[in-house]
Amino acid sequence: MPMQEFEKSYKVCGTCHYHARLSWQERLALTVDAGSFTEFDSTMRSKNPIGFPEYETKILQLQKDCGTQEAVVTGECTILGYRAVIGIMDSRFMMASMGSVVGEKITRAFEYATEQRRTVILFTASGGARMQEGIFSLMQMAKTSGVVAQHSRSGQLYITVFTDPTTGGVTASFASLGDIIIAEPGALIGFAGKRVIQDTIGQALPENFQSAEFIHDHGFADMIVSRNEMRNVLSRLLRMHKILPEAV
Numbered sequence: 052m053p054m055q056e057f058e059k060s061y062k063v064c065g066t067c068h069y070h071a072r073l074s075w076q077e078r079l080a081l082t083v084d085a086g087s088f089t090e091f092d093s094t095m096r097s098k099n100p101i102g103f104p105e106y107e108t109k110i111l112q113l114q115k116d117c118g119t120q121e122a123v124v125t126g127e128c129t130i131l132g133y134r135a136v137i138g139i140m141d142s143r144f145m146m147a148s149m150g151s152v153v154g155e156k157i158t159r160a161f162e163y164a165t166e167q168r169r170t171v172i173l174f175t176a177s178g179g180a181r182m183q184e185g186i187f188s189l190m191q192m193a194k195t196s197g198v199v200a201q202h203s204r205s206g207q208l209y210i211t212v213f214t215d216p217t218t219g220g221v222t223a224s225f226a227s228l229g230d231i232i233i234a235e236p237g238a239l240i241g242f243a244g245k246r247v248i249q250d251t252i253g254q255a256l257p258e259n260f261q262s263a264e265f266i267h268d269h270g271f272a273d274m275i276v277s278r279n280e281m282r283n284v285l286s287r288l289l290r291m292h293k294i295l296p297e298a299v
Contacts, residue, residue: 061077081281095156097151137173149180158198165201171210172285192220211226211231213226223242232271239261
């Protein structure tokens with residue numbers, strides 16, 4: 052498939068339907084209404100809480116390469132006119148591992164959505180907790196789960212979109228708490244790695260174990276949505292849950 056055609060099809064292979072990974076900029080462009088996005092906490096950046104060697108240098112390089120300060124970008128937008136709070140994780144940034152800043156940005160996005168009575172839509176992609184921040188990264192699991200619960204108690208909608216890969220502590224916390232859980236076709240979704248699980252339980256696992264299709268078939272995702280349909284599906288869900296369009 053020619054690269055130009057591949058780019059026009061949102062990086063979905065026309066032959067095998069493989070969904071390649073997107074940058075946060077690409078994801079934002081094909082999801083939200085042009086000019087509607089207002090970013091939250093754009094200057095928030097990581098420290099080095101446990102003095103991990105060369106961590107600051109690595110972060111600085113990733114900030115230049117990815118065009119963002121951290122592995123998640125959050126903000127407010129409209130999707131076909133329906134307003135929502137959105138978060139997009141970018142696997143290029145240290146495999147979108149969840150450190151203190153990722154957890155804090157997601158927490159603040161949910162707090163804002165609770166106050167303003169907004170739906171939250173999170174596109175998740177992660178290798179899990181960020182080992183370079185030690186216990187501080189693991190603490191984000193409880194913090195983000197707690198703020199999702201507050202948002203839910205306020206009666207607001209939370210939609211998770213699993214993209215490739217969504218694993219580790221992110222799967223074990225806020226990613227799996229959506230009221231509606233969508234997955235992109237073929238996305239890897241799980242907690243521990245397949246080989247770790249096989250070695251632990253001493254059993255062979257199915258070939259498609261931890262794929263979007265497998266978790267959907269076993270009730271852990273509500274629907275699988277192709278990338279070219281995602282924007283329309285999200286807007287329909289917002290309309291179904293009585294989110295008023297911006298013009299009203």
